[in-house]
Amino acid sequence: MSEKALGRGSQCPPLAPGTLRLYSMRFCPYAQRTRLALLHKNIEFETVNINLKQKPDWFRARNPIGLVPVLEFDDKIVYESNVCNEYLDNIYPTPKLIPTDFYRASRDKMLWETFGKVTELFYEIPKSVADGSLDKCIRRYERQLRRYESELSNRGEYFGGSSPCMVDFMIWPWFERIPVLTIIAPEAEIDPNKFPHLSSWMKLMMELPAVRETYEEPTSHVHFFSSLRAGNPDYDYGLK
Numbered sequence: 001m002s003e004k005a006l007g008r009g010s011q012c013p014p015l016a017p018g019t020l021r022l023y024s025m026r027f028c029p030y031a032q033r034t035r036l037a038l039l040h041k042n043i044e045f046e047t048v049n050i051n052l053k054q055k056p057d058w059f060r061a062r063n064p065i066g067l068v069p070v071l072e073f074d075d076k077i078v079y080e081s082n083v084c085n086e087y088l089d090n091i092y093p094t095p096k097l098i099p100t101d102f103y104r105a106s107r108d109k110m111l112w113e114t115f116g117k118v119t120e121l122f123y124e125i126p127k128s129v130a131d132g133s134l135d136k137c138i139r140r141y142e143r144q145l146r147r148y149e150s151e152l153s154n155r156g157e158y159f160g161g162s163s164p165c166m167v168d169f170m171i172w173p174w175f176e177r178i179p180v181l182t183i184i185a186p187e188a189e190i191d192p193n194k195f196p197h198l199s200s201w202m203k204l205m206m207e208l209p210a211v212r213e214t215y216e217e218p219t220s221h222v223h224f225f226s227s228l229r230a231g232n233p234d235y236d237y238g239l240k
Contacts, residue, residue: 005235007051029173039210112170
């Protein structure tokens, strides 16, 4: 399956019966969540990357919202990263990433559902550099990160204890992008003196095969963000 993003006017590649397909975009952190789950579970799947600025009609037919990730299997279609990953964990339960205990599962879900409090600051911090409110923004950023630092201090090496759970994969994509943020605001770096558990966790995550396989270098993220800001997102950057 071609890695290049398919856009308006393209034909949807035929899907073979019994094949699991992921509609994705290489630089999308939400799609990366589902790629991580698929790869960590060693699930066989194929990928179709989408040009999200010029979406094909056949993609909108699968997800009227027009966002990735989308999973398709025969006549079944699932979208939204949290829904996709919960679906995968139920259909492919090995290794199990969401606890079977309802209370523990709810505690985990709270962590990834409220992570938006952190991700919104990824967009506010660059603006704050320009308007002079960086110090205030960094305080908010660190306050939100302390919740995750505290959880890790009680849980172990990963949010799943001695091995990763769904929380690890649901929040990782933004930690991968922190080096991009620090180019604009060095204060956003994960200081090991302030966040020793998160700092160690980031190093451990980088050793996971699924993380290594989905990883994009900071320079690639910078190029994509720059092209996105310029109004011409380079979805195929780095592909031959």
